[in-house]
Amino acid sequence: xxxxxxxxxxxxxxxxxxLSVAVGFTAFALKQNINMFYTPTQVAEGEVGPGxxxxxxxxxxxxxxxxxxxxxxxxxxxxxxxxxxxxxxxxILPDLFREGQGIVAEGEMDAAGVxxxxxxxxxxxxxxxxxxxxxxxxxxxxSTENHMPAGTN
Amino acid sequence: xxxxxxxxxSPKWFYELSGKWLPWxxxxxxxxxxxxxxxxxxxxxxxxxQGFTSRILIVHVAVAGTSLAFFPLMFVAGTITLVWxxxxxxxxxxxxxxxxxxxxxxxLATGSLWGSVMWGTWWEWTDSRxxxxxFQLFLxxxxxxxxxxxxxSDAAAKACALLSIVGCINVVIIKYSVEWWNTLHQVSSPVTxxxxxxxxxxxxxxxxxxxxxxxxxxxVSLILSTRNEILERERKAQWxxxxxxxS
Numbered sequence: 252x253x254x255x256x257x258x259x260x261x262x263x264x265x266x267x268x269x270l271s272v273a274v275g276f277t278a279f280a281l282k283q284n285i286n287m288f289y290t291p292t293q294v295a296e297g298e299v300g301p302g303x304x305x306x307x308x309x310x311x312x313x314x315x316x317x318x319x320x321x322x323x324x325x326x327x328x329x330x331x332x333x334x335x336x337x338x339x340x341x342x343i344l345p346d347l348f349r350e351g352q353g354i355v356a357e358g359e360m361d362a363a364g365v366x367x368x369x370x371x372x373x374x375x376x377x378x379x380x381x382x383x384x385x386x387x388x389x390x391x392x393x394s395t396e397n398h399m400p401a402g403t404n
Numbered sequence: 405x406x407x408x409x410x411x412x413x414s415p416k417w418f419y420e421l422s423g424k425w426l427p428w429x430x431x432x433x434x435x436x437x438x439x440x441x442x443x444x445x446x447x448x449x450x451x452x453x454q455g456f457t458s459r460i461l462i463v464h465v466a467v468a469g470t471s472l473a474f475f476p477l478m479f480v481a482g483t484i485t486l487v488w489x490x491x492x493x494x495x496x497x498x499x500x501x502x503x504x505x506x507x508x509x510x511x512l513a514t515g516s517l518w519g520s521v522m523w524g525t526w527w528e529w530t531d532s533r534x535x536x537x538x539f540q541l542f543l544x545x546x547x548x549x550x551x552x553x554x555x556x557s558d559a560a561a562k563a564c565a566l567l568s569i570v571g572c573i574n575v576v577i578i579k580y581s582v583e584w585w586n587t588l589h590q591v592s593s594p595v596t597x598x599x600x601x602x603x604x605x606x607x608x609x610x611x612x613x614x615x616x617x618x619x620x621x622x623x624v625s626l627i628l629s630t631r632n633e634i635l636e637r638e639r640k641a642q643w644x645x646x647x648x649x650x651s
């Protein structure tokens with residue numbers, strides 16, 4: 252390779268490497284800001300200020316979903332298996348919403364420590380199964396519940 | 405090795421060689437695309453909670469994965485443009501940007517479609533996977549507009565090459581966004597050869613065929629548009645005029 256070409260190639264590789272490092276540091280510094288939601292443990296540890304509008308992500312705890320019979324009000328508990336946060340929501344839930352499902356709720360904490368959600372989204376995990384496989388796994392007693400979303404533990 | 409490398413920089417040589425490859429590539433593309441689409445959209449088993457909506461992901465995963473190949477390709481082409489000044493590299497880069505923008509758009513559209521049903525929202529500004537993918541689309545549109553904004557084609561080639569090299573870092577962010585940060589978007593599915601566990605062969609073989617089909621589609625489209633670009637830019641060359649007179 253001719254010297255002037257080698258020099259140019261060196262400059263390009265240097266720019267690429269420098270940029271990677273810069274972006275890496277920026278991403279690390281912005282870690283919490285880029286996260287879409289807080290986990291129940293982060294909420295329990297007081298990482299969210301009072302009156303702050305934020306999103307919380309976790310699993311719908313089995314046996315905690317209580318729907319009103321005369322309205323669209325629903326109460327449930329979101330958990331990351333370390334801490335729990337009770338959530339109240341009024342509105343239409345996504346089809347995927349069920350016990351053991353990952354969800355992301357948006358809203359704020361009220362004075363009683365209940366998260367008043369204005370929006371509830373369902374989170375789908377990375378697992379795909381046909382109904383036959385699901386039935387076979389259930390019959391074998393294996394747990395096929397959705398697992399915690401990545402990056403939350 | 406260097407002889408081969410410099411030969412590749414000759415538009416005439418590439419035009420002749422790619423002409424020989426094309427029938428094979430197109431044949432393979434038609435076969436893989438037909439099998440992939442029919443299997444993925446007609447015979448793929450439903451997911452136990454998503455039902456048939458999961459079939460959208462056969463297309464989404466294949467196009468999204470392939471769309472991440474454009475910036476690395478433009479990185480290599482841009483480096484060759486800046487260091488060795490090969491005209492062919494710039495021609496490939498020009499059309500890679502246009503194709504890449506379409507791939508990114510289809511990724512976003514199919515993802516939104518699936519998200520609107522499964523998540524209950526078609527777009528979330530706070531999800532880093534979604535936003536970094538949108539950023540890729542904007543970057544590619546930026547490369548395309550940069551080229552058309554600069555009249556001097558040599559300056560345009562250099563500017564686009566530099567933007568492509570810088571923009572390549574975004575691919576890493578897209579790829580790892582779901583692991584580095586909390587997102588609504590799921591992480592990549594781990595595949596398994598065990599047919600009785602989640603993500604078994606019944607799902608991923610169809611996806612794999614579709615990925616190969618989309619990569620072949622990308623190669624064929626890129627070669628066809630690069631060949632057009634060669635004829636356009638080399639129209640004054642003797643071999644192009646001979647070619648036109650012959651046909």
